[in-house]
Amino acid sequence: MQLKYLVSACLAGQAVRYDATSNMQHVILQLMQTHDVVTACPEMLGGLSCPRFPAEIQNGQASDVLTGSAQVKDVLGVDVSAEFIAGAQRMLALAQQHKVDVVVLKDNSPSCGTHYIYDGTFTRTKIHGHGVTAALLKQHGFQVISEQDFIDLVQDQL
Numbered sequence: 001m002q003l004k005y006l007v008s009a010c011l012a013g014q015a016v017r018y019d020a021t022s023n024m025q026h027v028i029l030q031l032m033q034t035h036d037v038v039t040a041c042p043e044m045l046g047g048l049s050c051p052r053f054p055a056e057i058q059n060g061q062a063s064d065v066l067t068g069s070a071q072v073k074d075v076l077g078v079d080v081s082a083e084f085i086a087g088a089q090r091m092l093a094l095a096q097q098h099k100v101d102v103v104v105l106k107d108n109s110p111s112c113g114t115h116y117i118y119d120g121t122f123t124r125t126k127i128h129g130h131g132v133t134a135a136l137l138k139q140h141g142f143q144v145i146s147e148q149d150f151i152d153l154v155q156d157q158l
Contacts, residue, residue: 002035003101006094008112009041011104011147016041020051023106027151038098042111042133046087048080055080057110058120062135072110072132075122084111088133095142103137107146114146 009016012032013024031037044050053074060070065081072084088111095103105112113131118124130138137144145153 042087045090046083
């Protein structure tokens with residue numbers, strides 16, 4: 001039985017990042033040719049525009065954002081937590097609807113970070129942590145990995 005994937009749209013070459021670029025990974029494009037892959041961007045699903053101001057989690061971790069005790073704010077100080085939570089919930093709905101086996105997300109993102117996120121100071125300082133979408137999907141039992149984890153797993157298989 002072939003695995004089904006949910007993948008960050010930026011990794012599939014879609015220009016949906018905050019700066020209207022992508023993080024295209026050729027291994028993801030190869031995966032899309034041979035497997036059932038759903039692509040989506042939680043920030044876009046949550047109603048944010050493209051391009052948009054960079055945002056970071058402040059005053060806590062992703063789990064705190066989900067409970068309302070921390071925020072995701074953009075570089076201008078605008079609280080975009082509601083959009084990040086809405087996008088995470090829509091990604092969860094997609095994962096459930098398509099019965100995906102593996103979710104591949106872009107590390108370092110305030111939505112999709114699986115190992116690292118930025119520290120909330122907009123100084124490009126990384127800390128261990130999860131993005132809001134990654135945290136919600138993990139809370140619901142989905143296998144969530146970063147693009148580098150995926151590349152490391154399949155480098156000889158595709």
